[in-house]
Amino acid sequence: MIMKTILITGATAGIGEACALQFGAQGHRLIVTGRRQDRLNQLVVRLKNEGIQVASLCFDVTKKSEVDAAIASLTKTWQDVDVLINNAGLAVGLELLQDGVVDDWERMIDTNIKGLLYVTRAIAPNMVERKDGHIINVSSIAGKDVYKYGNVYCATKHAVDALSKAMRIDMLEDGIKVSNIAPGMVETEFSLVRFKGDADRAEVVYQQFVPLKAEDIADAIVYVTNTPKHVCVNDMVITPTAQANPFYTV
Ligand code: 8X3
Numbered sequence: 001m002i003m004k005t006i007l008i009t010g011a012t013a014g015i016g017e018a019c020a021l022q023f024g025a026q027g028h029r030l031i032v033t034g035r036r037q038d039r040l041n042q043l044v045v046r047l048k049n050e051g052i053q054v055a056s057l058c059f060d061v062t063k064k065s066e067v068d069a070a071i072a073s074l075t076k077t078w079q080d081v082d083v084l085i086n087n088a089g090l091a092v093g094l095e096l097l098q099d100g101v102v103d104d105w106e107r108m109i110d111t112n113i114k115g116l117l118y119v120t121r122a123i124a125p126n127m128v129e130r131k132d133g134h135i136i137n138v139s140s141i142a143g144k145d146v147y148k149y150g151n152v153y154c155a156t157k158h159a160v161d162a163l164s165k166a167m168r169i170d171m172l173e174d175g176i177k178v179s180n181i182a183p184g185m186v187e188t189e190f191s192l193v194r195f196k197g198d199a200d201r202a203e204v205v206y207q208q209f210v211p212l213k214a215e216d217i218a219d220a221i222v223y224v225t226n227t228p229k230h231v232c233v234n235d236m237v238i239t240p241t242a243q244a245n246p247f248y249t250v
Helices: 014-025 038-047 063-073 102-130 152-169 191-192 199-205 212-226
Strands: 003-007 029-034 056-057 084-088 136-140 177-183 235-238 243-245
Touching: 003 152, 014 029, 014 038, 014 212, 029 038, 038 056, 056 063, 063 102, 063 136, 084 199, 102 136, 136 152, 152 177, 152 235, 191 199, 212 235, 235 243
Parallel strands: 003 029, 003 084, 029 056, 084 136, 136 177, 177 235
Antiparallel strands: none
16 A cells, blocks of 8 residues: 555544554555644554554634634645645534524634635645645535534535535546535534533434544545545535434434
């Protein structure tokens, strides 16, 4: 297998962390990024202890100047990112639109849409120049359907879905692969963040049926990443077996 340099946003927890561990175990070089320096440090120590080549960048994807400065600080040996995993994202709040909290909307829009754009804008030109690269956007089944109370979160994930399509078109002539991954219910800190730290409420979400684990989505991302150069998995919708879509579960 060819060793790749893989940059993962939101690598300090959930799907991002699971990707880091799996890609690292396969011998790839990792650039792990996140907002939380302490958690980033812990992850780097853990990866290094397993003999994985790793660099880390601490930045907030919602701040364009931080994103640009962090990417620009990569030393020459780390600048050629082969795979960008746009994983950082969140849901905050679960209200009807007419009751919505504008700060929550802005956090979701800034992180899920603008953050993804800022990081992609900083990384993609190098891929285009080298005529080689793969961008993997972590969307959601909320990017395929809209469910009650999901309003702005669903809108941001529909935007990710659209941006995956747009990137594939815009970088087609440059040979850049773009894959959209749309998970259903995954047991991570997702619900804890959505419910603003209410652990009891978050726990109930995952007790109704057997949810996906972060590792299940990392498995899919690893598969998508390891396809031959002429193969691009455009879109993957992955739900727990007990979840047909946001509306039907058993
Ligand atoms: C996470 C899955 O079903 O809450 O994006 O939208 S869902």
